[in-house]
Amino acid sequence: MTGSSSHPLNQAEITLSHIAFLNIPGHGHVNPTLPVVTELVERGHRVTYAVDPGFADVVERVGATAVAYPTTLPTDDREWPTGMAAAMRLFLAEAKSVLPVLEAAYADDRPDVVVYDIGAWTARLLAGRWGVPAIQFSPTFVAYEGWEEDMGDLIDDEVRAFYAELDEWLAAEGVTIPARTYVGHPDRAVVSIARAFQPHAESVHPKYTFVGPCLGDRSFQGSWEPVDDRPVLLISFGSAYTNEPGIYRACFEAFGDLDWHVVMNIGKVVDPAELGEPPANTELHRWLPQLEILSHAKAFITHCGMGGTMEGLYHGVPMIGLPVIGEQVMNALRLVELGVGRHVPRDEVTAEGLRAAVLELADDPDVAERLAAIKAEIRAAGGTPAAADVIESMLA
Numbered sequence: 001m002t003g004s005s006s007h008p009l010n011q012a013e014i015t016l017s018h019i020a021f022l023n024i025p026g027h028g029h030v031n032p033t034l035p036v037v038t039e040l041v042e043r044g045h046r047v048t049y050a051v052d053p054g055f056a057d058v059v060e061r062v063g064a065t066a067v068a069y070p071t072t073l074p075t076d077d078r079e080w081p082t083g084m085a086a087a088m089r090l091f092l093a094e095a096k097s098v099l100p101v102l103e104a105a106y107a108d109d110r111p112d113v114v115v116y117d118i119g120a121w122t123a124r125l126l127a128g129r130w131g132v133p134a135i136q137f138s139p140t141f142v143a144y145e146g147w148e149e150d151m152g153d154l155i156d157d158e159v160r161a162f163y164a165e166l167d168e169w170l171a172a173e174g175v176t177i178p179a180r181t182y183v184g185h186p187d188r189a190v191v192s193i194a195r196a197f198q199p200h201a202e203s204v205h206p207k208y209t210f211v212g213p214c215l216g217d218r219s220f221q222g223s224w225e226p227v228d229d230r231p232v233l234l235i236s237f238g239s240a241y242t243n244e245p246g247i248y249r250a251c252f253e254a255f256g257d258l259d260w261h262v263v264m265n266i267g268k269v270v271d272p273a274e275l276g277e278p279p280a281n282t283e284l285h286r287w288l289p290q291l292e293i294l295s296h297a298k299a300f301i302t303h304c305g306m307g308g309t310m311e312g313l314y315h316g317v318p319m320i321g322l323p324v325i326g327e328q329v330m331n332a333l334r335l336v337e338l339g340v341g342r343h344v345p346r347d348e349v350t351a352e353g354l355r356a357a358v359l360e361l362a363d364d365p366d367v368a369e370r371l372a373a374i375k376a377e378i379r380a381a382g383g384t385p386a387a388a389d390v391i392e393s394m395l396a
Contacts, residue, residue, distance in 0.1 A: 001230070016044045017395050020111035021064065022102070022120040024094065025052035025071045027239050028307040029117045030059070032139045032192040036115075038062045039388040047219050048111065050102055050120075061220060069101040073119075080240070080325060085158040086331025087325075088183075092166055095121035099173075102126060113394045115190075124182060125175055133394045136186035137387075138208070140193065140306045140327060143184055145203035186376075188394065193310055194378045197334060203301055212381035213310040216323075221289040224296075226261055231298035233358060234317075235264040236290055238305050239326045242267025244346070245274050251301070253351035255358070263293055271273045299358045304331040316368075316375040318361035320354065322346050339370045 030051065039117050041063035049064035054075060056066035072094050074080050074251050080087055098345055099122045106126070114134040116123030127134035144366050148155075166179035175182065188207050195210035204210075226232055234262025235251055237244065248266055255262050256279030256359055265288050266272065278284055290308060296314045302349065305322035309331045312319045319341040335341025342357040359368050382389070 015187040016046075017112035018046045018048065018109070019113050019115060019391065020067075020106065021047065021049045021051075021059075021115045022123040022126075023049070023051045023055075023117040023120040024073055024091075025075050026073075026119075028305045029119065030055050031307055032214045032310075033115070033117075033137055033213045034058065034062045034190050035379075035384040036137075036330055036387045037064045038216055039384050040391065043388065043392070048106075048109070050098075050105070052305070057350070060196075062216075067102070067105045069098050069105075072097050074240075083158070084326065085156075085162045088166075089160050091119050091121055091183075092169065093160075094119075095125075096169065098122050099125070103129075106130075108386060113391065115391055118183075121183065124177070124186070125170070125173055128175065134187065135391060135394055137190040138186075138189050138191045138193075141244060141330070142191055142204060142208050144155055144198070144200040145205075146200070146215065169316060174363050185239040188390075190390050191305060194313055194316070194374055194389065195381065196338070196374050196377050197310075199334065209386070210381060211390070212378040212383050213307075213314050214313070214384045215291065215314060216384060218289060218291050219366070221292075224263075224289050224292045226296050228261070230259055230261045231362065232293065232296045232300050233258075233260050233262045234290070234293050234297045235262065235301040236288065236308065237265070237303040238308060239267065239269065241303055243269040245270050247322065247346065248275050249351050250349055250351045252282065254278070255279070256281065258355070260298075263288065265290075299362045301354065301358070304328040304335070306331060309335070310378075313371070313374050314378050316371040318364075318371060320348065320357045320361070321346060340367055340373070340374065 021033055040047055047064040048067050049059040050067040050069060051059060053068045054070035056068050059066050073090055102122055109129050111132060113132055114123050114127040116134060117135050118136060118138050124134050163179045170179060170182060193210050194212050194213045198204060233255060251264060259279045260281060262282040264282060265285050268286055272284055291311050294311050294317055297317045300312045300317045301320045304323045305328060318333055321335055321341055321343050323329045323332045332343040334342050344353060
């Protein structure tokens, strides 16, 4: 998953450089970049990584130097707002808070290229001031021709008012790029999702390079092995939106008498005693090595965060999506469109419905065939080395 690839540039043309990653403190945003950091460090580059202190150990473990800043964004199990404008206001508040910290941190150590997350709104501004290229690292869907029109229902008066507010801030900071372009249309981008998963991929601009999920060594998360040859069902809602005791109990009822090995992540909030005694075939965890378990799984019940969704597709696992916020809903619906998943709104969860969805997906040969095709595309896209190649191309 990591390791050198055949580079599109002659290595003699690439100067070993200082590459700065700017990100936000979310597992779904940080995790996809970590193998790429390792790859770049192994190629001889120096990498700094601006992120909240809670991720400092993680980024330093893969070879970067952490540039810590105190975040204003929700972390751990604090939930994000579900409204688009409310979420975007959080990103703007973060940008305003982070900007002076990063300006000071990099004042005497300017990078040669900036790699930035879709939520790191200081990045293009700073890259412009430093006179260096900026490349977006997108762990989710990107714009395609007609995207704004298709998203029209989401662009309400509150969102339009927010864009006006963002335009004001950008102008005050000397940025002439319109707000919608600034946040939604980068100059260059690496996209760490499967091209097949991107809606209207045929009309996405070539400046976006789909490399597929960037996966690497996760041994620091621990290990997991199946205890026998029973099918494995993974149930995990990531690090947020895990306060769902009713859903966990429904899973006990749905799968307790099934001859499967059920592995369930309940997060940090729920008290296991509140759930009652788990069935004999079920193991509970506060946190688990998800990627490792997915390599053995026959089905996956998930909140459909993009990171976990890509990990499921990478391993060819059918998914039952129980999403909460907008992107998760879009991911669940996309799985349905591709014929490899089911969407179950959380307020419609029943034990009977979950059991039926899992068994139907797991036993359907057409689902298996479609998953195999997506898995093959992902493996051919290049992943981590391909992402590093694109970043290095900005240095030539």
